[in-house]
Amino acid sequence: GDSVTQMEGPVTLSEEAFLTINCTYTATGYPSLFWYVQYPGEGLQLLLKATKADDKGSNKGFEATYRKETTSFHLEKGSVQVSDSAVYFCALSDRGGGNKLTFGTGTQLKVEL
């Protein structure tokens, strides 16, 4: 079945540091890929998405590129802020699975001054 593997946290960075959170996936079909973010005390919200190979999703300075050859969708940001502290979830939606999302375990990011 479908699955998503993402790097374990917590990840602690200094403000303005470069961020990478690794995500790899296994899917039987041609999935769409998503990054969701969960700020403390809130539900999940979509950060970015990519629907086909080589697509790049971007939002709020975050980027991720859909790499079919390596089955990866790594999240990057060039300069993190304290306000980026949150839990980040990688997810996929497989067309054959009827649009439901399969999530990774989440990576907690803490950004310090």
Added chain:
Amino acid sequence: DVKVTQSSRYLVKRTGEKVFLECVQDMDHENMFWYRQDPGLGLRLIYFSYDVKMKEKGDIPEGYSVSREKKERFSLILESASTNQTSMYLCASQIGSLNTEAFFGQGTRLTVV
């Protein structure tokens, strides 16, 4: 503005009680989902629904049931609550087209004592 509302933020119930978690969306979305979120396990799908009165089991349906009598409302029912159902429960809704984002409620933290 898009809104998914879960009826309670926090609930404390006793073992053996029948528990109802309610979720309402105001976006006329076809798809609705119930997930539970546990540390180190990410989000796991309990049940989902593509239309009124339709439901499908997710990855961990045991001990749960659902009801969707109206398009905007999706209820999760714990038939006889147990301590291992203590968790954060997240509801989501999604338009029926492929590759679309899911919108999440703020979550219900359920404690079974």
